[in-house]
Amino acid sequence: MGNHAVSWGVLRSRAQVIAAYPITPQTQIVEELSEMCADGDLDATFIKVESEHSAMACCIGAAQAGARTFTATSAQGLALMHELLHWASGARLPIVMTDVNRAMAPGWSIWADQLDSLAQRDTGWMQMYCESNQEVFDLTVCSYKIAEQLDLPIMVVYDAFLLSHTSEVVDITDQGPIDDFLPPRQAELKLDPGKPYAFGSLVMPEYYYEMRYKLQEAMERAGGVIDSVLEEWAERFGRKYGQVEGYKLDDADIVLVTSGTTTSTTKYMVNQYRERGEKVGILKMRTLRPFPVERVRKELAGRKRVLVIDKNMSPGLGGVWAQELRAATAHIPDVPPIQCYIAGLGGRDIRPETVRDVIEHGKTQESLEKEYHWIQLKN
Amino acid sequence: MKAVSEFSKSKRLIKDFKEREIMGPGHLACQGCGATLNMRYLLKEAGPNTVMVIPACCWTIIDGQFPFNTLGVPVMHTAFETAASAASGVRAALDRQGKEDTNVIAFAGDGGTFDIGLQALSGAAERNENIIYCCYDNEAYMNTGIQRSSATPELAWTTTTPEGHPKQGKKKDIIQILAAHGIPYAATLNAAFPEDFLKKVRTALSMKGTRFLHMISACPPGWKIDSSMSIKAMRMATESKAFPLYEVYDGVKYHITHESKGTPVKDYLKMQGRFRHLTAENVDFIQRRLDYQWEQLLHRGQLEPFNG
Missing domain, CATH: 3.40.50.920 (Rossmann fold)
Incomplete structure (x- = not known):
């Protein structure tokens, strides 16, 4: 099912720190990942947090310290993260997140509808929407490469149940070729004892404007980076995607x-x-x-x-x-x-x-x- | 008194006070700021192999504006309610890089701890994350202009609890909340008692798991005291039992580290403008409340931990 395709994508991408909170219909992603971590198949730290807000905060902390991170959520969980979505992009952290599209309450609905992710349009996250479970796997892996080249966070998005809980045949590419495609994250700037930088400090109007310019400048480069990463994926693995x-x-x-x-x-x-x-x-x-x-x-x-x-x-x-x-x-x-x-x-x-x-x-x-x-x- | 440990009488520790200063002098705090002294003492002991996580609070400003900072260790500023959760993420990443010996310290105000950050703090404490969480408690939202928090003392004036309607209800007992999580170490610290302060920082640094340090933090503009009176006010807070000094191991073993002199609380209250509206009855009520809380603490100090 689509949710397991994500878990495998995260496994193959060698995420190092995962933080997540349960919400239907995302839950199986993190269930599978916690088993992968417990079994030692995935050498990652899984922080089982008390809310989606803390899940994103953990990813932000870990990414700021240089780790490759992952979280997944849906609907109300994504909305709860909203404040920190701005933080992640403003801090230029290449966090990868899955959002399984689910309608916003009320009334309570667990079924597919895109408003949850579309409402996060202006948070500075890249967003990619998937049509099949193969796309879910492939784009999860590609997302790490795209995000880390740009120092921008990215959301991989797909429909509740129509993909999340639907079984399809998915080609899980072997680890070796994916390691060649996706090398470990090398953070140029990170929290590093001995280098006492401050991240996210108070910034006066003198500099804030230019910081936003640089964020937008990265977004302007993002189209080209997405194209080149997807082309490389197609050359290596034969599955071709576009924006x-x-x-x-x-x-x-x-x-x-x-x-x-x-x-x-x-x-x-x-x-x-x-x-x-x-x-x-x-x-x-x-x-x-x-x-x-x-x-x-x-x-x-x-x-x-x-x-x-x-x-x-x-x-x-x-x-x-x-x-x-x-x-x-x-x-x-x-x-x-x-x-x-x-x-x-x-x-x-x-x-x-x-x-x-x-x-x-x-x-x-x-x-x-x-x-x-x-x-x-x-x- | 059995509940009070011996070391409060020791004078040896002051000689041990490290000369080094990690924090720089070019910070942006108000004169007489207790939060600044707390950070300075903390970093003297913690040393340079430290990552500091600071949520929205006075220290967001005190650290300095981009591109400068005063701390001398890497700082991650983060959103108001995320000190404990962001620190958990930093800890996980550093551990994966083999930097288990780096201290990850969250340094948050009372608003970020008692109020908006309590959920994330509870989550981190329940997971027993290997972090030191410091709350510098100036007893209101001082950075935004003195609004009441759940750490504001009973009947105090703030801009949202004006004199006609002062703060209702007692200050939240944050140590009890943390102790209930069974974390290895929770303690109250007061920079007016530097030996005690440093010993507790050392104790925390020597342990693993979630360690919680609750630091009283005089605020001249918020408490309405002269900036030269900060240390005296903080000392009076402890001597009057308003802020007793103690530590809790594993959530059960209480140690009172300084026997409060029992200075009448009216002396502590009358030196601060935030209490100037209090009537004699108000002061008497506060005195009785503090006496009761002190007795409660003594009982906890005398109770042996459950031993099967």
């Missing part, structure tokens, strides 16, 4: 924009439309931050329809992916209105018929009449 990925996209008039497991369902429906000769394709989003602005401008220009399936809702404006795409393509000629479809909240199934309804509705939308559309809303 955005197309499916039957080249000649598509109608482009569905998806993320996570929604993509797979959408592919099924796209195939049906293609059989009927309709030019429908998919733009699958992997990275939320850094946002692949140039790629989406290039891929969306010249299309007839752009239909975003947003498995989230930012109350007051609509789907987050659609908003990001609108911001990225504003004033770009030849990009059609970006239609937003809210679907799948709180684990409501996004079924092939849901996608069909999106396509059929989208065909009728020449202009941007509404900021977002509800789909299959019950009365």
Whole structure:
């Protein structure tokens, strides 16, 4: 299952300090990791903390002292960490975290919905969304390499139950080749007795501005680093990923924009439309931050329809992916209105018929009449 | 008195006081700051092989602004409620690098310890993390301008407990909370008693596991005393039983390390502006409370640990 794919990714990445707190549907990740540590398969210290806030604080402390760290959470746990997500990126610590997408309460829901991670958009974390359990494993390992080259934290994100608890065949790459791909972390600056640096001190307006500049400068480099790490992964292991990925996209008039497991369902429906000769394709989003602005401008220009399936809702404006795409393509000629479809909240199934309804509705939308559309809303 | 250990009468330790200074002089503390003296004495004993973890508190400022710092050891500043959890992470990473002999010390104020950081501290203590956690207790949120905390003494004035509605309820007994976790060592320290202070730091440094050092910390602006009166005020705190000096081993074995003289608490209170609104009845009430707490401590000191 997806959760175990993460545990294996962390094992293969030789994480040194793990701190975590239980929350459904993330729990099996850390259950498996605690067994790996107890059995000696993974030579790491596992700190069983009393909250997600402390889990992130432990990772921050350990990463500041030079260790490779890991934690995993979902929904309320991620929200509880929010303060420290800013700390991790501001302190330029390459922490890797899994977030299993789960809807925010109330009402209590343990099922998939992306608002938990999307709401952390501005914390300075990179985010990558996964469609399959193989991606979960591969991107967990790649994340360490990406994060450590940039000194930025990164979140690997995937859907509750649809991946976390679903069994798929996953190729667990051998340790040797992964060791060649991912050398141990070498922290240039760390807490080191004998070198009495202070980290995270009081900083006056004189310097804070430049610190933020440097954080953004790293984010601007992040796109290139992600590309090169994913290319190296493809060369070594034959599995190719991008910041955005197309499916039957080249000649598509109608482009569905998806993320996570929604993509797979959408592919099924796209195939049906293609059989009927309709030019429908998919733009699958992997990275939320850094946002692949140039790629989406290039891929969306010249299309007839752009239909975003947003498995989230930012109350007051609509789907987050659609908003990001609108911001990225504003004033770009030849990009059609970006239609937003809210679907799948709180684990409501996004079924092939849901996608069909999106396509059929989208065909009728020449202009941007509404900021977002509800789909299959019950009365 | 059996409960009071002999060493408080010893004068030998002062000769042992290390000349070295780890902390630099260029700090940003107010004059007469007890927190600064606590750090200075602590580092004299702990030495340079130390990593200091400081959450939001006065010491965030005292350490100096980027790109300077005054401590002489590596410092990790961290979020308000994370001193114990961040220190746990630092400890884990240093251990994996073979630096088991490096001291990891969290240094937090009373707000970061008694209030917002208590959960993380309880977690670390329950796991018996190999860290020294110091709370310098100036008895309110002094860095933000003297707001009450759960360490503020009963009936004291703060900016959120004005004279007409002074702090209600007694100061939280943090040592009891830590002792209930069964950690190897918990102690109260007072820089006005340097021999006792240093001996306790040494005791803590000689042990493994979670060690908790509770340091009274006079604050001239917050206590409304002249900066020249800090040491006297701290000394009076102990002599009047408001801040007794003792230590607890393994959560059960109590040792009173200084027998308070029993100076009337009114003498301690009247020297501080934060208590100037107290009536004679208030003072009498506080005296009775402290007398009771002292008796309670004596009983604990005389109780032999459970031995199966």
